[in-house]
Amino acid sequence: MTVIPVAEVALPAEVAALRHLESSTVERLRHEALTVPRNWVTEYGDYQNGGWHTLSLMNDTGDPRDVTIRDCPRPRPTALLERMPAMQELLAGLGVRCMWARLARLDHGAFLWEHRDYGELDEVERHRLHVPVVTNPSAYLVVGGTKVHMSVGRVWRLTPTSPHGVCNRFGPSRIHLIIDCYADAAFHDLNQGDAAAAGDAARMPEPSQSVLDETVTTATGLAELGYDHAAETALLELFYQYALAEGRAYDLIADMYAGLHRDDDAERWRSKKNVMLGLA
Amino acid sequence: MNSTRLLDDVAAVNLPRQFGLLEKTVEVISGSDAVHSLHVRGSLAAGTADRLSDLDFIVAVHDPSFGPFIRIIDTLMSAELGAILPGWRDTIVARMGGLGYVFLVPHEGKLHQIDLYAVPVSRLDTVLAQTKAMPVYQSDGEHSQRHSQVDWLINSTLERPYTAQELLVEILVLGHMIRKRITRGQRYVAYAEMFALHTATKNLIKTALTPGSAFYGWYQLAEEIGATPMGRQCLADLDRLISGHPIPTADDLTAALTTALDVAERAAPDAVAGLRTAISAYWHYLELM
Numbered sequence: 001m002t003v004i005p006v007a008e009v010a011l012p013a014e015v016a017a018l019r020h021l022e023s024s025t026v027e028r029l030r031h032e033a034l035t036v037p038r039n040w041v042t043e044y045g046d047y048q049n050g051g052w053h054t055l056s057l058m059n060d061t062g063d064p065r066d067v068t069i070r071d072c073p074r075p076r077p078t079a080l081l082e083r084m085p086a087m088q089e090l091l092a093g094l095g096v097r098c099m100w101a102r103l104a105r106l107d108h109g110a111f112l113w114e115h116r117d118y119g120e121l122d123e124v125e126r127h128r129l130h131v132p133v134v135t136n137p138s139a140y141l142v143v144g145g146t147k148v149h150m151s152v153g154r155v156w157r158l159t160p161t162s163p164h165g166v167c168n169r170f171g172p173s174r175i176h177l178i179i180d181c182y183a184d185a186a187f188h189d190l191n192q193g194d195a196a197a198a199g200d201a202a203r204m205p206e207p208s209q210s211v212l213d214e215t216v217t218t219a220t221g222l223a224e225l226g227y228d229h230a231a232e233t234a235l236l237e238l239f240y241q242y243a244l245a246e247g248r249a250y251d252l253i254a255d256m257y258a259g260l261h262r263d264d265d266a267e268r269w270r271s272k273k274n275v276m277l278g279l280a
Numbered sequence: 281m282n283s284t285r286l287l288d289d290v291a292a293v294n295l296p297r298q299f300g301l302l303e304k305t306v307e308v309i310s311g312s313d314a315v316h317s318l319h320v321r322g323s324l325a326a327g328t329a330d331r332l333s334d335l336d337f338i339v340a341v342h343d344p345s346f347g348p349f350i351r352i353i354d355t356l357m358s359a360e361l362g363a364i365l366p367g368w369r370d371t372i373v374a375r376m377g378g379l380g381y382v383f384l385v386p387h388e389g390k391l392h393q394i395d396l397y398a399v400p401v402s403r404l405d406t407v408l409a410q411t412k413a414m415p416v417y418q419s420d421g422e423h424s425q426r427h428s429q430v431d432w433l434i435n436s437t438l439e440r441p442y443t444a445q446e447l448l449v450e451i452l453v454l455g456h457m458i459r460k461r462i463t464r465g466q467r468y469v470a471y472a473e474m475f476a477l478h479t480a481t482k483n484l485i486k487t488a489l490t491p492g493s494a495f496y497g498w499y500q501l502a503e504e505i506g507a508t509p510m511g512r513q514c515l516a517d518l519d520r521l522i523s524g525h526p527i528p529t530a531d532d533l534t535a536a537l538t539t540a541l542d543v544a545e546r547a548a549p550d551a552v553a554g555l556r557t558a559i560s561a562y563w564h565y566l567e568l569m
Contacts, residue, residue, distance in 0.1 A: 109361075221348050
């Protein structure tokens with residue numbers, strides 16, 4: 001395995017570490033998150049490899065299993081949130097105008113592939129808040145070639161209209177409270193960035209040509225044996241190891257299939273790149 | 281609903297948790313026409329499996345595809361099953377004609393051991409004659425012809441010395457095995473595997489600090505390794521390691537792994553850096569066993 005040097009850096013503009021949370025609050029949130037939710041929903045299958053599950057806490061139907069995000073100006077608590085008093089207290093305390101709130105569980109080995117969010121919603125300004133409840137060092141967000149480990153004990157802001165991806169390479173499961181909210185005075189009060197803890201952000205290295213060649217060779221070997229999914233995964237994972245240009249991982253997959261004279265598969269991945277990155 | 285069906289439902293929910301991983305592994309590996317068949321062996325084939333048992337597979341690969349399969353095995357296991365470390369080239373398994381690899385894979389919140397014994401189809405009968413095994417997958421294809429390059433590939437792989445990172449993986453895999461022995465009360469095997477962990481740590485020091493050593497095994501360590509302050513520190517750690525209880529407790533194992541990782545950090549820092557987050561996850565799972 002190649003040693004990949006990373007350099008600690010300031011947080012990218014798309015991410016901010018906001019308010020600190022009391023450790024007792026975090027402990028109550030963690031207890032609830034690990035004991036109350038059941039029957040997690042796996043949604044957005046094209047965007048992930050199967051290990052990302054959610055349940056809604058605030059939406060317009062009150063159904064925790066209704067997890068497909070849409071504009072939702074008047075959300076109400078779901079049956080799940082009614083059984084989670086610490087979550088209720090936190091949501092009320094943040095004071096922001098919530099569009100949707102959900103718990104997201106990212107299992108070991110799970111990836112949300114490089115994508116942009118909010119593409120399907122209208123132009124109303126929105127922001128996404130993350131409250132990490134359970135995490136580990138191998139769970140991180142990648143945006144603009146920088147990996148950000150959202151540590152527990154803070155409220156974080158993510159602007160998801162930039163290409164980003166999330167992974168939990170080795171586990172245990174990561175659980176975040178994710179709140180999509182409208183921009184208003186309460187949000188702007190909350191959105192006062194502070195320095196992240198040391199180690200929370202690191203710039204990833206540019207990939208050398210030999211690294212790209214070696215990975216493509218391995219992926220091609222997998223595809224030639226019929227392990228297409230593993231081949232695609234090996235190339236998509238480059239986004240989490242190296243600072244790649246936008247959509248480069250998708251291009252590498254399309255090129256791999258083109259090299260194998262599998263033109264339909266190459267075209268499928270070119271189209272998928274456009275959908276994932278909102279370029280269509 | 282009849283009582284047989286109801287009992288089947290009860291049995292299903294009481295299956296050892298690794299049965300789900302067994303199904304998933306079979307599904308993943310059999311996804312290639314290059315794979316001729318899959319057998320399980322060990323406790324699964326003997327009917328003695330418990331919730332800590334590893335999953336032992338024999339993977340028969342058509343001879344022309346054997347080399348390509350070996351080259352992608354780490355990436356396949358990582359991408360599809362979430363193996364936290366590269367496969368350890370197993371030196372405990374008997375030499376039956378193929379290549380053995382051990383992977384550590386999280387499943388339902390616990391870390392499980394998957395042993396893959398890859399064998400060219402031309403040698404499958406020889407392997408099956410040496411071990412009790414049960415088929416779990418058989419392709420429809422014909423047997424491929426014997427391919428002369430597989431002998432060279434297997435022999436050269438077995439003879440290739442380990443890198444420092446491979447030895448670090450060996451230490452971690454052995455730690456996982458020993459933890460299981462402790463839980464089961466298997467004192468003799470725990471003793472043997474603890475000695476293997478000590479040996480792997482010694483080998484890591486030698487590989488990192490005296491890669492061209494002409495001395496065998498444990499001989500001449502003080503003269504070769506102890507010639508520098510860093511080497512003496514590594515030997516002091518090694519001395520502490522081998523001075524522990526021969527039959528370890530869980531606390532002894534934690535202390536031994538901590539020392540071995542300290543040694544690795546000092547002698548082969550790049551090897552540790554490449555696996556740092558995986559090692560963090562490894563500790564988490566080890567505590568849950």
